[in-house]
Amino acid sequence: MTNTRDGRRPGSNEGRLRVGTGRASAHHGELLQGVFEGADGRLHRGLITLPCPVFTSTATFWPRLGSGITTRPAGRDKASRAATLTLERLSLPQIGGELTIESTVPMGHGYGSSTADVVAAIRATAAAARVTLRQETVAALAVAAETASDPLAYEGLPVLFAQREGLLLELLGPAFPPLIIVGCNVAPDQPVDTLLTSPARYGSDEIETFRVLSGLARHAVAAGDARLLASVATASACISQRHLPKPHFDKLSDLARGTGACGLQVAHSGTLIGLLFDGAESHARRRAAEAASHLAAHGLLSVITYELGVEGTP
Secondary structure (H helix, E strand, C coil), X not given: CXXXXXXXXXXXXXXXXXXXXXXXXXXXXXXXXXXEECCCCCEEEEEEEEEEEEEEEEEEEEEEECCCEEEECCCCHHHHHHHHHHHHHCCCCCEEEEEEEEECXXXXXXXXXXXXXXXXXXXXXXXXXXXXXXXXXXXXXXXXXXXXCCXXXXXXXXXXXXXXXXXXXXECCCCCCCEEEEEEEXXXXXXXXXXXXXXXXXXXXXXXXXXXXXXXXXXXXXXXXXXXXXXXXXXXXHHHHHHCCCCCHHHHHHHHHHCCCCEEEECCCCCEEEEEEECCCCCHHHHHHHHHHHHHHCCCEEEEEEEECCCCCC
């Protein structure tokens, strides 16, 4: 029997439902965020996020006949909405159920906690119907569920994504260059609600800069050039600092230079700053460890160090 494009078989799945589980990893803010021209010639708000597999959200969906989805913990309304939209997408509007969310993603600081819950919920609900959804379908459902969504559906791929449209603007390549990230939360007592934060109003000069930066990011990914990608992230962070300033930004910029980091990145609507080290350099791990010690000595909390695409075991 032939599957549909979303993995569904023709006909009802109602008799084939089971308990489903889905998972999604966090991110650590953005490498680039701004306004970019799409293939349609229009300008779109978009971003390239920095994956952070240190934190994850796992959802489990117990289906039952009857409308309505309850969540544990209570109040995970975006995840519940995502599960409902997924059931409608799968032509199962008569199914409800219970959705459990188990997450290690800190909330309200730029790790993408709500999107991680939402993507995990979509995957769990689809798994209950024995369906695997395409990444672009998961991304579109996530945006429909929470208005603005991070591209966690793309599972760590370097993508330029329109976060309020659910639109993939560009797949930059198969993987990010090797990076070591030393991140910290510069305002742990000041959580941010992305939807209550007014989007930055960029000027024409900034929009032209974003065009250049997106091209450099594309080249950095294609060449596996961590230093170039970090320079893009630094430029984007400096633009963000004019619109949504972070405390300690200048201090961490100086620390990045002093410890041999090749740049820094921020959560544009959060409170995270990350120092970026070229994972291909022989002394990168030592320098990253020194940077983490300096951050702790400055009293900055929630310091984490992790790697993306770096060969060898720390």
